[in-house]
Amino acid sequence: MTIIHLTDLHFARETAEQAGKALTHVIEYADKARPDLFVITGDLFNKAIQNSSRDRLPDLIYYIKHLLKIAPIVAIPGTPTHDYPGCYAPLQELRGFHLKISAMDPLFFDPDTGMVHKYADRPPATRDLLILGCGEPSKEWFLRDKHGIGKEEATEAVMEGMKALFLGMAATRREYAENPCIFLYHGSVSGAIMSNGQTVPGTEIRVGRDELAAIGADYYALGHIHLAQQIDDLPAYYGGSAFPVDWSEKAQKSFNVVEIGEEES
DSSP states (O other): OEEEEEOOOOBOTTTHHHHHHHHHHHHHHHHHHOOSEEEEESOOBSSOOOSSTTTTHHHHHHHHHHHHTTSOEEEEOOOTTTSOTTTTHHHHTSTTEEEOOOTTSOEEEETTTTEEEETTTOOOOTTSEEEEEEOOOOHHHHTTTOOSOOHHHHHHHHHHHHHHHHHHHHHHHHHTTTSOEEEEEESEETTOBOTTSOBOOTTSOEEOHHHHHHHOOSEEEEESOSSOEEOTTSSEEEOOOSSOOSTTOOSOOOOEEEEOSSSOO
């Protein structure tokens, strides 16, 4: 099956023209390539926008509808200051658009019917693509029941929470070991390179290569860092932002086309 991985489109009134050009390019390519599925790994939005023509939301819906005419979309939320709570609601009303919020609630894509479904809808066949992943985790979520602790204790609690989260998803992967699997994640991975050439700062919530590898996915679709890159020897790729969001982004912008099957690429 063919999957197109998009990320960090940062759509807003001020960026609508650039994001629109990027989406038009994707639509033109996908019209010919006919992928089975699109995945968007966070920061589809650049900031909170109103459901209005002034904020160009109808333009975004227009592009998303064109993508949905080709294949369904599975998205995860990104950084809360970009993907503001509730911003995906108008898109979730579109048939074929799926927002994956819970890390512990896997989705499945049926290549025979072209439909995305949950286990509750029907048990998956072994040909179905297992879709795991989560949006950007927040320190507040991991520390919600911890009060009066110091900075070092808080950092340790967050890292332990991240490990537990990834261990849970790895357990789900083992449960469906015969299924092909894609993992969606918006956040930092240790050792990744930023657009300015620096590595991910130690102050950010991040996961390591070993936590990623434990999932055992056929492809890891990553978002958040705007420089397209592979993580070590894993099939784990940051797609990069869809266009230069700030002055430091000088790399060529594009999107990833992924083949999952007998000959993965």
